[in-house]
Amino acid sequence: MGMNKTDVAMLKTKNLGGTKLADEILGEVKKKVVTLTEVPHLAIIFVGENEPSKIFIRMKQNACKKTGIKNTLFKFNEGTKESEVLDLIKKLNEDAGVHGILVQLPIPNMDENKIFNSISPVKDVDGLTPKNIGNLLLGNEIIVPATVAAIAELLRSTNVDLKGKEVVIINRSNLIGKPLSMVLIKKSATVTLCHTKTKDIAKHTKQADIVITATGKPNFLVGRMIKKGSIVIDAGSARYKDKTCGDVNFNSVYKRTSLITPVPGGVGPLTVAFTIKNLLRCYELQHR
Ligand SMILES: NC(=O)c1ccc[n+]([C@@H]2O[C@H](COP(=O)([O-])OP(=O)(O)OC[C@H]3O[C@@H](n4cnc5c(N)ncnc54)[C@H](OP(=O)(O)O)[C@@H]3O)[C@@H](O)[C@H]2O)c1
Numbered sequence: 001m002g003m004n005k006t007d008v009a010m011l012k013t014k015n016l017g018g019t020k021l022a023d024e025i026l027g028e029v030k031k032k033v034v035t036l037t038e039v040p041h042l043a044i045i046f047v048g049e050n051e052p053s054k055i056f057i058r059m060k061q062n063a064c065k066k067t068g069i070k071n072t073l074f075k076f077n078e079g080t081k082e083s084e085v086l087d088l089i090k091k092l093n094e095d096a097g098v099h100g101i102l103v104q105l106p107i108p109n110m111d112e113n114k115i116f117n118s119i120s121p122v123k124d125v126d127g128l129t130p131k132n133i134g135n136l137l138l139g140n141e142i143i144v145p146a147t148v149a150a151i152a153e154l155l156r157s158t159n160v161d162l163k164g165k166e167v168v169i170i171n172r173s174n175l176i177g178k179p180l181s182m183v184l185i186k187k188s189a190t191v192t193l194c195h196t197k198t199k200d201i202a203k204h205t206k207q208a209d210i211v212i213t214a215t216g217k218p219n220f221l222v223g224r225m226i227k228k229g230s231i232v233i234d235a236g237s238a239r240y241k242d243k244t245c246g247d248v249n250f251n252s253v254y255k256r257t258s259l260i261t262p263v264p265g266g267v268g269p270l271t272v273a274f275t276i277k278n279l280l281r282c283y284e285l286q287h288r
Contacts (some may be wrong), residue, residue, distance in 0.1 A: 007255075016154055016231070016259040018270035025273040029280055040283045041070040042100045042125065042276075043084060044091050046084070048108045052237055055244070056103055059272045067276055072098075076098035081169040082110045086118050093120040100279040102154040105175060112174075117232060122285040125278045128174065136182050142285075143278055148180045150270035151212060151233055158231065158259055160210075162187040168204045168245070170194045170221070171214035175233060180212065213247040214239045223252030235267040244268075 016023075033040060046057055057073065060066075064071040071275060083188060092098045098152030102125045103115055121131040127142055127143035135142045144152070155162065167184055169176035172195040181191045190212075194201045202225040205211050213221050214235035246263030254260050261267055 004069065009167065012203070014254060014257060014259055016158065016233070016266065018261065018266045020155060021153060022269040022273035025270075025277055026067055027061055029069075029276055032280060033068045036098075036153070037284075037287075038099075039068065039070050040099045040279055041097055042102060042279050043074045043098050043138060043280065044071060045071060045076070045088065045101070045103045047076040047080060047104075047110065048106075050104075050106060051104070051239065052244075053104045054273070060102070060275055062129060063272050063276045069276065069279060070137065078108050082114070082144065085115060085265060086109065088142075089115070089118045093118075093123060093227045096286075099123065100282040102120070102126055102275065103183075123197075123282055125282055126175075127179070127265035127278065133174070135177060136179055139182075139186050141183070143281055144183065144249045144274075145175060145179050146271045147163060147176050147214075147235060147267065148183055149274040149278075150267050151180060151189070151235060152183050153270060154233060154267065155231075162189040162210075165189045165209040166192070166207055167206040167210045167212065168194060169212045170201060170205075173214075173234070176214045193206050212228065215247050217247055218245050219249040220247040222249045223256050226253060227257050228256050229258045230256070232257045233267065234263050237263065247280075264272060 044057060064150035069164050076085060081278045093103050101119050101123045103279045107115060116128045117130060119129050120128045124132050124143055127145040132143045169180055171175050172193045177193050181193055184191050192204050193202055205225045206227055208227060210229055210231045211226055214273045217237050218238050218240040232248060232253055234248040238245060242251060244264050
């Protein structure tokens with residue numbers, strides 16, 4: 001089903017984009033970087049050949065370039081021993097010339113918890129070490145995972161008061177659903193997490209003022225699943241028919257929403273910007 005002129009006009013007023021906000025954040029980072037005594041340095045660890053990961057890494061490297069930040073990519077083949085990655089992390093933890101360590105997910109055939117546990121919390125650009133996640137749980141936001149910060153920023157930009165709002169998150173991962181629920185609970189939203197074992201997802205999403213979806217399944221969320229006037233944030237990212245797309249069946253959903261994030265151009269660019277901002281935060285934690 002295509003869009004007519006009215007649809008396109010309506011879409012412009014409903015568009016909750018992330019690109020402009022991302023540019024603003026990167027602009028602030030760039031200004032800050034020139035005032036620092038050292039050039040901040042990000043180490044990126046990538047294991048395997050996951051195609052979406054390659055795109056995300058390229059976006060992060062471009063953002064480093066734009067803001068005057070140094071980055072080094074450490075690439076491992078799939079099948080590399082976990083101990084090799086752990087050894088590298090140990091060296092990077094001890095290297096005062098490295099300010100942030102980013103392990104690109106997914107990490108095939110390795111124990112993710114063990115890998116994140118080995119990263120120094122002050123170099124934890126992704127905010128996924130037990131210490132940083134624990135602090136988030138306690139309401140102490142030292143380093144917030146970038147996708148979570150991106151979604152929180154998009155919601156902040158709408159000026160909608162989250163107090164008492166029904167928010168449904170379709171994702172319960174350590175990267176998105178769990179930490180995001182902590183941040184939104186702190187803002188007094190009523191949060192429900194859905195996942196593959198949830199009996200009737202539409203029952204929950206139809207009640208929601210805000211739906212945040214991150215399943216990675218194209219066309220997962222359709223119009224009949226959401227309440228009229230709700231806000232929809234699509235953090236999913238997958239390749240479908242040779243294009244990057246999110247979870248939302250856009251044509252059916254946007255007609256019912258008051259605001260909706262596009263994919264690409266929504267959560268993605270803001271996540272990259274917050275990753276870079278988190279590196280500056282790490283730099284500051286190490287120079288206190
Ligand atoms: N835009 C960005 O910047 C950004 C950043 C990071 C990740 N992402 C994207 O976000 C998505 C999720 O990433 P992740 O690391 O959290 O992945 P993940 O660990 O695989 O989590 C996916 C979540 O979605 C749920 N899910 C999957 N299929 C479902 C279905 N049919 N019905 C209900 N729930 C379903 C899973 O439920 P179970 O727990 O029951 O399996 C799980 O909780 C991916 O598409 C990823 O590419 C985007």
